[in-house]
Amino acid sequence: MQYRRFGRTELQMPIFSCGGMRYQYKWQDVPPSEIPEANQRNLEATIMRSLEVGINHIETARGYGSSEMQLGRILPKLPREKLIFQTKVAPKPDPKEFRRQFHQSLKFVGLEYVDLLGLHGINNEEIFYNSTRPGGCLEEAKKLQQQGKVRFIGFSTHGSTEIITKAINTGEFDYVNLHWYYINQNNWSAIEAAQKQDMGVFIISPSDKGGKLYNPPAKLVKLCKPLSPMVFNDLFCLSHPQVHTLSLGAAKPTDFEEHLKVLSLLDQADTILPPIIKGLEEQAIAVLGADWMQTWDKGLPSYQATPGNINIPIILWLRNLALAYDMMEYGKARYNLLENGGHWFPGATAKQVSQFDFSACLKDSPNKDIIPDLLAQTHKLLGDTAVKRLSQS
Numbered sequence: 606m607q608y609r610r611f612g613r614t615e616l617q618m619p620i621f622s623c624g625g626m627r628y629q630y631k632w633q634d635v636p637p638s639e640i641p642e643a644n645q646r647n648l649e650a651t652i653m654r655s656l657e658v659g660i661n662h663i664e665t666a667r668g669y670g671s672s673e674m675q676l677g678r679i680l681p682k683l684p685r686e687k688l689i690f691q692t693k694v695a696p697k698p699d700p701k702e703f704r705r706q707f708h709q710s711l712k713f714v715g716l717e718y719v720d721l722l723g724l725h726g727i728n729n730e731e732i733f734y735n736s737t738r739p740g741g742c743l744e745e746a747k748k749l750q751q752q753g754k755v756r757f758i759g760f761s762t763h764g765s766t767e768i769i770t771k772a773i774n775t776g777e778f779d780y781v782n783l784h785w786y787y788i789n790q791n792n793w794s795a796i797e798a799a800q801k802q803d804m805g806v807f808i809i810s811p812s813d814k815g816g817k818l819y820n821p822p823a824k825l826v827k828l829c830k831p832l833s834p835m836v837f838n839d840l841f842c843l844s845h846p847q848v849h850t851l852s853l854g855a856a857k858p859t860d861f862e863e864h865l866k867v868l869s870l871l872d873q874a875d876t877i878l879p880p881i882i883k884g885l886e887e888q889a890i891a892v893l894g895a896d897w898m899q900t901w902d903k904g905l906p907s908y909q910a911t912p913g914n915i916n917i918p919i920i921l922w923l924r925n926l927a928l929a930y931d932m933m934e935y936g937k938a939r940y941n942l943l944e945n946g947g948h949w950f951p952g953a954t955a956k957q958v959s960q961f962d963f964s965a966c967l968k969d970s971p972n973k974d975i976i977p978d979l980l981a982q983t984h985k986l987l988g989d990t991a992v993k994r995l996s997q998s
Contacts, residue, residue, distance in 0.1 A: 606659025625665030780805030904969030908952030916952025
């Protein structure tokens with residue numbers, strides 16, 4: 606395993622982290638007696654395999670159902686000084702509830718302290734306010750830090766680059782968990798802002814939200830050769846030293862194996878990546894056109910500034926991926942989460958696009974005349990059964 610300095614925490618962070626949202630039994634708290642023995646054995650085998658390969662950062666959240674409780678059956682048995690343990694608690698309007706949930710987390714995992722506590726889901730202005738206002742949840746987290754219950758404080762986010770950067774620029778956080786990978790590089794400026802603050806940078810879900818790369822379409826497999834799409838994406842992310850660790854949401858012990866192939870390739874990234882990236886870019890241009898690829902995201906409104914809250918940037922982005930790389934399964938999964946993802950994946954689909962006039966909100970887009978038709982076409986292409994977040998299942 607290779608390790609990187611996790612910003613000002615000075616922790617030596619493995620370049621892969623063991624995320625805790627795939628191996629647990631339920632997405633809700635359940636009595637310990639209801640945990641099937643086979644499920645618990647699998648979770649413990651996954652943790653042990655993680656440690657065997659040098660991944661000593663174990664990461665979970667209060668919102669991941671039985672994950673914390675099940676981890677509490679194995680973590681206290683392991684050498685504490687060798688673990689970097691992180692959990693996350695969602696900010697609340699009442700910081701006392703945030704504190705209560707943190708103590709529930711600590712009780713479940715059976716540890717005296719956590720190395721990393723993340724404010725889970727600073728996704729919009731309201732949650733940012735609940736986190737950072739005087740007397741808010743960040744202040745509560747700092748009290749826990751002073752009491753020795755927390756070593757370092759960060760935040761996780763699915764929010765816009767603007768809200769992420771706003772939270773980073775407070776200077777109050779030691780690290781950030783955010784989305785950034787080959788198919789979605791929008792948050793690069795936020796990563797640069799984090800680097801200026803000497804924060805740790807943790808990439809969320811590079812293989813799932815990064816394209817369902819555990820089940821890639823044949824076209825994407827061909828374009829990423831000689832690497833698998835999963836290894837290509839890992840190498841792409843880790844070729845940037847500003848990125849410190851990628852979360853691997855392992856569901857079973859063998860889920861680490863494909864990722865580990867990147868370890869021997871890191872010093873060759875400058876040679877391996879350019880021809881693959883060139884091929885991917887050329888494929889997108891061949892299918893969608895050079896003009897479109899250069900301008901499609903220019904002058905697009907936020908979903909809040911769009912009639913019907915239609916999330917135009919997300920919809921056009923998913924269309925690009927579906928057409929250029931045959932990423933239909935991924936496109937449908939993400940598209941149909943719109944209207945059901947809350948502040949984690951906000952905005953509406955284009956199912957009602959014909960009812961609205963977009964001339965005002967698209968006035969700055971060079972593609973304003975064609976976008977309404979493209980939105981309608983994308984709904985026909987990707988519209989399907991509504992999808993819920995995993996935590997709602």
